[in-house]
Amino acid sequence: MQRNKNIEYDEDELYSDGEEEYGEEGGYSQEDKDNFATLTPVVRAELDEAGVPVTTQQIEEALWHYYWDVGKSVAYLKNSRTPREGQKEAKKEEKPKSKFDQAAEKAVGTRCPTVTAADWFKDTPWTNVPSDILGQLVPVTPEPPRIKLLGGSSKLAKLAEERRKKAAAAAQPAQAPTTDSTHSLDRLTKPKDVKENVAPAPKTEPKKYAIRRKRSPTPPPKEPTPPPEEPKEQLPSLRSSPSAFGRTLSSSSAQANGTRQMALHDLLGSGYTSNPFDGPSPDDTVMRAQDRKKTKAQQASNGLAKKTEALKIDATPAAPSQPKVRSKGLDVPSLWNEEKSKRKASAAFVVIGHVDHGKSTLMGRLLLDTGAVSQRDIDKYKKQATELGKASFALAWVMDTGAEERERGVTVDIAQHYFSTERVDFTILDAPGHRDFVPNMIGGASMADLAVLVVDANQLESGMKGQTREHILLAHAVGLRKLVVAVNKLDSTTPAWSKDVFQSVSAEVLKLLAQTGFKEDNVAVVPCSGLSGENVAKQPGGNSAASWVSKEHPTLLQQLEKFAPHSTSIDVVKKPLRLQVADVFRGGITNPLSIAGRITAGHVQIGDSVTVQPSGETATIKGVEVGGDGKDWTIADDIPTLHLVDIEAQHLRSGDVVCSSQKPIKVVKSVTAKVQALDSLLPQRVDIHVGRLHVPGGISHLVATEDAKGETLKKKPRIVKAGQKAVIRLALDDGVPLEDGDRVVLRADGSTIAAGRVEAISM
Numbered sequence: 001m002q003r004n005k006n007i008e009y010d011e012d013e014l015y016s017d018g019e020e021e022y023g024e025e026g027g028y029s030q031e032d033k034d035n036f037a038t039l040t041p042v043v044r045a046e047l048d049e050a051g052v053p054v055t056t057q058q059i060e061e062a063l064w065h066y067y068w069d070v071g072k073s074v075a076y077l078k079n080s081r082t083p084r085e086g087q088k089e090a091k092k093e094e095k096p097k098s099k100f101d102q103a104a105e106k107a108v109g110t111r112c113p114t115v116t117a118a119d120w121f122k123d124t125p126w127t128n129v130p131s132d133i134l135g136q137l138v139p140v141t142p143e144p145p146r147i148k149l150l151g152g153s154s155k156l157a158k159l160a161e162e163r164r165k166k167a168a169a170a171a172q173p174a175q176a177p178t179t180d181s182t183h184s185l186d187r188l189t190k191p192k193d194v195k196e197n198v199a200p201a202p203k204t205e206p207k208k209y210a211i212r213r214k215r216s217p218t219p220p221p222k223e224p225t226p227p228p229e230e231p232k233e234q235l236p237s238l239r240s241s242p243s244a245f246g247r248t249l250s251s252s253s254a255q256a257n258g259t260r261q262m263a264l265h266d267l268l269g270s271g272y273t274s275n276p277f278d279g280p281s282p283d284d285t286v287m288r289a290q291d292r293k294k295t296k297a298q299q300a301s302n303g304l305a306k307k308t309e310a311l312k313i314d315a316t317p318a319a320p321s322q323p324k325v326r327s328k329g330l331d332v333p334s335l336w337n338e339e340k341s342k343r344k345a346s347a348a349f350v351v352i353g354h355v356d357h358g359k360s361t362l363m364g365r366l367l368l369d370t371g372a373v374s375q376r377d378i379d380k381y382k383k384q385a386t387e388l389g390k391a392s393f394a395l396a397w398v399m400d401t402g403a404e405e406r407e408r409g410v411t412v413d414i415a416q417h418y419f420s421t422e423r424v425d426f427t428i429l430d431a432p433g434h435r436d437f438v439p440n441m442i443g444g445a446s447m448a449d450l451a452v453l454v455v456d457a458n459q460l461e462s463g464m465k466g467q468t469r470e471h472i473l474l475a476h477a478v479g480l481r482k483l484v485v486a487v488n489k490l491d492s493t494t495p496a497w498s499k500d501v502f503q504s505v506s507a508e509v510l511k512l513l514a515q516t517g518f519k520e521d522n523v524a525v526v527p528c529s530g531l532s533g534e535n536v537a538k539q540p541g542g543n544s545a546a547s548w549v550s551k552e553h554p555t556l557l558q559q560l561e562k563f564a565p566h567s568t569s570i571d572v573v574k575k576p577l578r579l580q581v582a583d584v585f586r587g588g589i590t591n592p593l594s595i596a597g598r599i600t601a602g603h604v605q606i607g608d609s610v611t612v613q614p615s616g617e618t619a620t621i622k623g624v625e626v627g628g629d630g631k632d633w634t635i636a637d638d639i640p641t642l643h644l645v646d647i648e649a650q651h652l653r654s655g656d657v658v659c660s661s662q663k664p665i666k667v668v669k670s671v672t673a674k675v676q677a678l679d680s681l682l683p684q685r686v687d688i689h690v691g692r693l694h695v696p697g698g699i700s701h702l703v704a705t706e707d708a709k710g711e712t713l714k715k716k717p718r719i720v721k722a723g724q725k726a727v728i729r730l731a732l733d734d735g736v737p738l739e740d741g742d743r744v745v746l747r748a749d750g751s752t753i754a755a756g757r758v759e760a761i762s763m
């Protein structure tokens with residue numbers, strides 16, 4: 001079974017659609033302003049040359065939206081500002097007049113004299129009403145049309161606005177620490193704030209952090225009135241105001257605050273509505289979207305289940321109809337030991353990199369050229385994509401299966417696909433490149449053995465400022481050590497397949513990888529083009545401009561095979577089962593509840609009873625699939641799909657841990673972690689990411705800073721500076737399944753501020 005994401009996010013959860021006053025300077029950082037100053041004239045020059053009239057504001061909006069990408073901004077403005085007269089004319093000519101129209105025209109011309117409203121009503125008595133009390137019809141002047149951008153520019157501008165407001169709030173020492181999370185650098189300059197942060201925070205709108213919002217298996221009844229306001233709660237010390245992330249988890253709705261709903265359909269052509277962007281961080285957006293997606297999936301499943309039920313001839317009650325699943329009682333570790341030498345190697349790689357650098361297209365190409373996807377499928381996608389005006393995304397559609405992703409041309413969640421070579425069975429985990437979906441990227445990277453970093457040879461700079469840098473940091477933070485750099489889109493360098501461009505891009509990325517901690521031996525660079533296909537699975541032809549590539553570099557596929565890992569150690573297979581749930585979905589009519597995720601330890605077979613934490617519920621394994629094939633058992637390092645029975649859907653969600661019922665993982669509310677600070681750390685609110693699990697919490701204690709060898713430098717420091725190693729204690733807002741050795745990533749205000757491992761847990 002091929003399992004793809006199939007998300008139906010509500011638009012209001014992914015994009016804010018409020019309209020912005022872009023001219024407001026305060027929304028942009030100095031760096032943004034510098035970019036505007038440099039790039040606006042370049043765009044203007046190109047548009048002037050093409051005879052396209054635009055305002056500076058329109059140029060700035062386009063640059064902001066396209067991450068300073070001049071080419072895309074120019075293309076967008078050309079498209080949106082050039083009137084399509086030719087098309088309109090053609091359309092007019094095309095449409096023949098109906099007989100009715102022709103008859104009506106005739107009638108108007110011949111028989112009906114022109115009648116005004118005054119003529120029509122002149123004999124009615126109320127036409128004699130005195131003029132001073134007569135109503136007046138005032139013509140409404142239509143608002144001048146505003147230029148609109150496809151996809152979330154409002155949100156980006158709101159984000160900038162939000163950051164500006166936060167920065168302004170941080171400048172007021174009395175309020176900043178208690179009302180909002182403040183950027184660490186700002187706090188650095190105000191050590192007094194730390195103390196204030198410790199004091200119980202007087203809150204205007206205290207919220208409870210209900211981390212585990214259980215989803216109902218049936219669609220929730222419609223609420224005619226908004227829910228009553230939650231009772232006010234005194235937050236414990238160290239707790240500042242709930243982050244937007246926390247508010248999302250506690251289901252607080254921004255709708256309740258009376259903020260104006262603004263329509264995005266004029267931007268996106270669909271019925272999107274959303275709250276204005278009044279606080280949620282990018283992580284919040286993703287969390288909310290994931291929750292809604294799950295609920296929707298469950299609702300859809302329930303709908304389907306009901307229909308199936310209705311088709312049954314026998315009307316006996318459908319109550320627990322699942323037959324008891326019998327275990328074959330296999331000795332899985334021994335079976336594995338016997339089989340492992342005969343088994344093909346397997347590897348999962350996550351595809352990372354800045355938005356639009358070509359990740360999905362490259363993976364679509366890999367699947368096509370390895371035969372995992374047929375040319376017929378691609379032709380079908382090409383036809384559909386062309387109809388949407390996105391022909392160049394046909395290959396990306398192999399990975400981007402959600403309607404939202406296809407419409408916007410942006411990956412939202414991790415897509416999972418399989419392909420095989422003679423030597424290795426591969427699992428692809430395609431991560432979203434957009435900064436709003438970094439939590440999903442962390443989830444994908446946590447399941448992988450290695451990473452493929454895709455870099456657009458023409459856009460290195462935008463990537464270095466954006467997610468190329470952050471993804472490299474995160475890949476290392478979640479424990480990935482092997483990485484292939486795919487220098488992509490070399491077909492569109494000037495000149496095409498420029499060796500110079502390739503070399504300078506490689507040098508810069510390799511430097512950054514070395515600084516991050518990747519070892520030279522574990523990194524390889526491959527030149528390629530996902531769109532035209534050179535050097536992905538096939539070497540370029542001898543006469544093409546890319547011929548130099550095959551003499552000096554392996555193909556991407558050959559390099560992946562080289563880096564495919566090791567076989568799993570028997571010790572790990574014998575450990576108690578641990579599988580973090582990456583996705584919960586309906587695996588077919590006979591499998592109404594299925595999960596997918598990577599087994600980090602142990603093994604599991606059909607018929608096993610397992611425990612799901614933190615709910616503590618048990619479930620029985622009804623079916624196992626690995627790489628799309630049905631199996632009796634699966635072991636550590638596999639990314640199986642498990643079909644479950646004897647458990648309700650509301651007890652399972654992404655981030656939960658399926659574990660051995662004999663030795664279940666503990667549910668904890670506090671952990672000690674050893675981290676590397678990427679920004680300065682103080683006692684502060686943070687979002688804690690452990691693979692697919694995201695939980696709001698806080699740094700409650702800075703225990704010590706350490707040197708590179710792990711020796712204590714200072715106990716109870718007041719601050720941990722960026723770049724330092726430290727032992728810190730984390731307080732979680734609710735109990736979550738964690739144990740020693742788990743990798744944690746800490747984020748605040750949409751940025752990664754630290755990463756490390758759990759050292760000790762406490763309930």
Ligand SMILES: Nc1nc2c(ncn2[C@@H]2O[C@H](COP(=O)(O)OP(=O)(O)OP(=O)(O)O)[C@@H](O)[C@H]2O)c(=O)[nH]1
Nearest residue numbers: 355356357358359360361392410411433489530531
């Ligand atoms: N010229 C050229 N264009 C490419 C190549 N690969 C991708 N593109 C184009 O780049 C655009 C973005 O491609 P995607 O594959 O969606 O990029 P992505 O990195 O997956 O984007 P996200 O998943 O949203 O982060 C599309 O218009 C592609 O056609 C390439 O090798 N050469």
